[in-house]
Amino acid sequence: MAVFALIDGNNFYASCERVFNPSLNNVPIVVLSNNDGCVIARSNEAKSFGIKMGAPYHEMKQLIIDNGVKAFSSNYTLYGDMSARMMETLSSFSPDIEVYSIDECFLGLKGFSNFELTSYGQTIRQTVKQHIGIPCCIGIAPTKTLAKVANRYAKKNPETQGVMLLVDEDIRMFVLQRTEVEDIWGIGRQYREKLKAKNINTAYQLSKMPQDWAKTHLGGVVGERLVLELNGYSCIDLETIQEPKKNIAATRAFGKVVTEERDISEALSYHISRATEKLRDQKSVAKIVTFFFHSNPFSKVYPFFKVWRSIELPTASSDPCKFNNAVQAMLKKCFKQGVRYHKCGVILQEINPALNVQSDLFSNLDTDKSKSLLATVDKLNKRFGRGVMKFASSGMEKSWMTQANLISGHYTTNWQDLLKVKTG
DNA sequence: TCTGGGGTCCTAGGACCC
C-alpha cells in the first residue's frame, strides 16, 4: 500500500515574518499580495478577527487598524529562500519527495508500521520547527487526496498535535464525515455549489457517490479519480521529478494609473526580461510570446479596455531582445490613447528544451555571442541581486513599478538585512 | 484612491482528412 505524507507550513508567509521578528509572536499579522492589493496570508489571530483570505486590503483596513494587526507587503525573496530550506530538511526524511508548492510537499513513506508513522510525523514536525523555525502540520494517508484531508484535520484539531494518520477504515469514515465537501482538494467554488444543490455536503457523502456520477458531474476523469482517492484507491502518483514549465508568465499591476505608451513599453520590456530569465533557468526556449495591457476591470467609472496579442518568432529563442523587438513593434500598432491602464504582462508559450531547436532557412538561431552575453547577465544578477544588469528599454525611473510599502527585510539573502545580535 | 500572480489539466466542438 502506498503511503503519502503531506507536510504544510502553517500560515507560511506570516510564519516567515515571525521567524526574523519574534516580537510578532502572538501578535496578529497579515501578508499582502503584490501592489499591497489583497490579504494573502493571515496568522491565526488575524483569522479570528474575520479578516478574509483574498479580500482587498482597502476593505479590510479598518478591521486591521481596529485590532492592531500588523500588515506586510509580500517578500517573495524571503519566502522562497525559507521554502528551499524547509524542503531540504524535509528531503532528509524520505528519498521520495514532491515539492507541491512554496509551503507544501508530499513525501512517499513506505515500510513504516502505523504506530511508527505517527511518531515519525512528530519527528519531522519538530525537526522543521527546530531547523527552520516554521510550524507545520502533517497528514498521512494511502492517497494524496486523503493526505490533504488528514493535514487539514490536523490543523483544525490541536489534540492531534499537528499529525493526523488516516489509514484505519473507521478513522477514515469518521474524518470524512467531519470534512466539508468544499474543503476537499479539487472541489472549488463551482463544484461546491453543484454539490450543495444536490445535498452533498460532506466528504463522506461524496465518497459514496458512484464513479459514473462523478465522471459526468465533476469534470470527467478528474472527478472519477477524486472519488476513488477518497475511498483509499491511489490514482494520483507522487511526482518526484520537476517537469519544466509549459508556460511562463510575468505580469504585474502598475503601482499607479498609467496612460503613456512609453510606460507600457518599459513595463513590457521589463516583464520580458523577467520571463526569459525564468526560461533560461530551466534551459528552455519559447516560440510564442503573448502580451497584454488593460484598464482596471473593477472600475465602475470607466469601461474595461484590453489589448491581447500573440506573436510567433521564426525560431524558438530565449533571447529577450528578440521577444522585445517583436512586442514593441506590435505595441506601436495597437496602443490606444486616452485609457487609464492598470496592468500589463507577457506569457511565453510553446516551450521546449533549448537543445532541440530547429534552424530555419535564414538561420535565426540564437548566436553564441548573445548566449554568452545573457549567461553573464544571469550570473551577475544571481550574484549581486536582480536588476544589477538590465535592459535600458525597461526604463530607469519606473514610475509604473508595483508598490510594496510595508516590506520587511531580505533577512536571508542580503548582508545589509542580516539580523544583529546584541550582547552585553 | 485602493481588488495578486503564476500555474495545470480536461473537455467540447470545429476543422479537416480519408
Next chain:
DNA sequence: TCTGGGGTCCTAGGACCC
C-alpha cells in the same frame, strides 16, 4: 422525412490549485 463513419488536431474556455 431520411444525408457515413472514423479518426486527428487544434483552440477556447472552464475548472481547479497555491
